[in-house]
Amino acid sequence: MQRKLVAIMVADFVGSTAAMETHEEEAVECVSACLRAVGDTVVRHDGRVFNTAGDAVLAEFISPVNALRAAMEARSSLAAIPDATPNHMRFGLHLADVLAVGDDLRGNGVNLAARLQSSAAAGEIEVSEALYQQVRRASPCAFEEIGERRFKGVADPIRVYRVGTNIDRHRFLSAPTREAPPASMRPNSVIVTPFVAFAASQDDQSFLTEGLTDDLTLELGRLKSLFVSSRSASVALSTRDPVEVGRALGVRYVVSGSVRKLGGLVRLNVSLSETAHGHLVWSDRIERPFEELLAVIDEVTARIAATVAGRIEQAELISARLKRPENMSAYEYYLLGLDHHRLIGVADRHIGEAMRWFERSMDADPSFGRPVAMHVCAWSNLPDFDLSAGERQVAHALDLDPTDPDSHRIMGAIKCMEGDFVASRHHHERAIELAPNDAYIAGRCAAFYTYANEAERALELLDRAEALDPFLPVWIVEERVASLYALGRHDELFAVARALPYQTRRTLIYRIAARMARGDTERARQLVAQVQALDPKLSAGYIRTQEFFRDRAVTEALVNTVHAAGLPLG
Numbered sequence: 001m002q003r004k005l006v007a008i009m010v011a012d013f014v015g016s017t018a019a020m021e022t023h024e025e026e027a028v029e030c031v032s033a034c035l036r037a038v039g040d041t042v043v044r045h046d047g048r049v050f051n052t053a054g055d056a057v058l059a060e061f062i063s064p065v066n067a068l069r070a071a072m073e074a075r076s077s078l079a080a081i082p083d084a085t086p087n088h089m090r091f092g093l094h095l096a097d098v099l100a101v102g103d104d105l106r107g108n109g110v111n112l113a114a115r116l117q118s119s120a121a122a123g124e125i126e127v128s129e130a131l132y133q134q135v136r137r138a139s140p141c142a143f144e145e146i147g148e149r150r151f152k153g154v155a156d157p158i159r160v161y162r163v164g165t166n167i168d169r170h171r172f173l174s175a176p177t178r179e180a181p182p183a184s185m186r187p188n189s190v191i192v193t194p195f196v197a198f199a200a201s202q203d204d205q206s207f208l209t210e211g212l213t214d215d216l217t218l219e220l221g222r223l224k225s226l227f228v229s230s231r232s233a234s235v236a237l238s239t240r241d242p243v244e245v246g247r248a249l250g251v252r253y254v255v256s257g258s259v260r261k262l263g264g265l266v267r268l269n270v271s272l273s274e275t276a277h278g279h280l281v282w283s284d285r286i287e288r289p290f291e292e293l294l295a296v297i298d299e300v301t302a303r304i305a306a307t308v309a310g311r312i313e314q315a316e317l318i319s320a321r322l323k324r325p326e327n328m329s330a331y332e333y334y335l336l337g338l339d340h341h342r343l344i345g346v347a348d349r350h351i352g353e354a355m356r357w358f359e360r361s362m363d364a365d366p367s368f369g370r371p372v373a374m375h376v377c378a379w380s381n382l383p384d385f386d387l388s389a390g391e392r393q394v395a396h397a398l399d400l401d402p403t404d405p406d407s408h409r410i411m412g413a414i415k416c417m418e419g420d421f422v423a424s425r426h427h428h429e430r431a432i433e434l435a436p437n438d439a440y441i442a443g444r445c446a447a448f449y450t451y452a453n454e455a456e457r458a459l460e461l462l463d464r465a466e467a468l469d470p471f472l473p474v475w476i477v478e479e480r481v482a483s484l485y486a487l488g489r490h491d492e493l494f495a496v497a498r499a500l501p502y503q504t505r506r507t508l509i510y511r512i513a514a515r516m517a518r519g520d521t522e523r524a525r526q527l528v529a530q531v532q533a534l535d536p537k538l539s540a541g542y543i544r545t546q547e548f549f550r551d552r553a554v555t556e557a558l559v560n561t562v563h564a565a566g567l568p569l570g
Helices: 018-024 024-044 063-082 108-119 127-139 199-221 230-236 242-249 290-309 314-320 326-339 349-364 372-379 387-400 405-418 421-434 439-451 453-470 479-486 490-499 504-519 521-535 540-545 552-564
Strands: 001-015 046-052 056-061 091-101 104-106 125-128 141-149 157-165 187-192 226-231 254-263 264-275 280-288
Touching: 001 024, 001 063, 024 046, 024 063, 024 141, 046 063, 046 104, 056 108, 056 421, 063 091, 063 127, 063 157, 091 127, 108 125, 108 242, 125 127, 125 290, 127 157, 127 280, 141 326, 187 199, 187 504, 199 226, 199 290, 199 326, 226 453, 230 242, 230 372, 230 439, 242 254, 242 264, 254 479, 254 521, 264 372, 280 290, 290 326, 326 349, 326 372, 349 372, 372 405, 387 439, 387 504, 405 421, 405 439, 421 439, 439 453, 439 479, 453 479, 453 552, 479 504, 490 504, 504 521, 504 540, 504 552
Parallel strands: 091 125, 187 226, 187 254
Antiparallel strands: 001 056, 001 091, 046 056, 091 104, 125 157, 141 157, 254 264, 264 280
């Protein structure tokens, strides 16, 4: 017998015995169709059904994220089966080291996944903390923490999480848009792979390594003479080998490094490698007082830029430099806030945590603009968000630092929501100008042009974003769906939507509207059932809170079309 670490999914049909007592043949047919749908979904997500028991399917996945996506998609797919609904099945997921006995898997891990499934309510997906910890940073959904439960045959209590609705906004959940590597290396191209913390400090200083990776990427990306692949592209790759990274992304150079903070000192190891043969171009080990960390970033930026792109004028480096905090504690608090901000949507508590850390950063250094704007970005996820107050706060952030691209992006979004498309255009264009190599900003700014009836320009920006980053977040790639809908290019819309790793509410809404425009009412109604499986409380009125077309009649037509397909008006 061999052992292996896998994600286990157990899916069980609910209430089959009672159904068979009254309509035996119909019930058997419905159960079989549901189990086939689950099995097909498992295969699509690179899983394997290793056993069946009664009306249950037991499957294994190498990837916990794929296991979660498969469960969500399988539940949603039941809506398209006659006489079935998503409430006809329940799911349990667990990550465990199990025994392989032939083609079967056995052990406590399999038993626990089955216990999780049996304790879940009809239509629910419940996961163990072991699996939750693996998927939370790449989760397509929110989670509700249920608390600890005791299960028969399991000695220790297990913390359980219930899968909630899909997340509309998640920065690092990627949707690969390139199947083959680029044909050639781009000139003056570089990527900063995620810095790592030394093993002794990995748990409590990952926020610092992520922050340094972000800042170095942003600093280099503001230099127009460089082509800088985005951070999410480097995160999505499983390799750190320079040759493989270069082949996958078409970049000539890879920056890598590690960091460790020891009291008042910070130790930074950084290296630059070329990707043709993987040779080291240069490396350095820097130990400085923590207060001088950002000055070190400036030095590293200048050295990388000079090596990759040749001689770069000092004026260009200075103009690209972000406004620095005067207090390094403020910088640390900002990075902690950013760490929670990336998990907003996965669990509601991260909204408050992000806001609190941003507030501490603002208190520690009132002249530091970035936490002021990001505080608004976090606040906008709460029901009590005040658009006018948010606008005033972002305006203050821009007063503190007029060169911060994210502040301009956030102000552009606020102005778009208010219907001031002149001001919104200014801020979106300024954000793109300040961060010409930022795939995230290019992709987010594309939404403005869709709403401004310039969908072709939106597609150009999305093309640029995909060139910078073939692993864009899902909620940027889905912007192409909205742009194609605005242009009436429905076949392309369907192809883009189908290629996404999971279906968001927004993608499904545009698919419903496109199907209605094509006269395919039956398929549109099936998609309505699918989106309601993702979010039973969703209404067509949700569209008014998400889609801000300059011509409000376009938004209302979208609302009415989706409502005609069967989604409640709300």
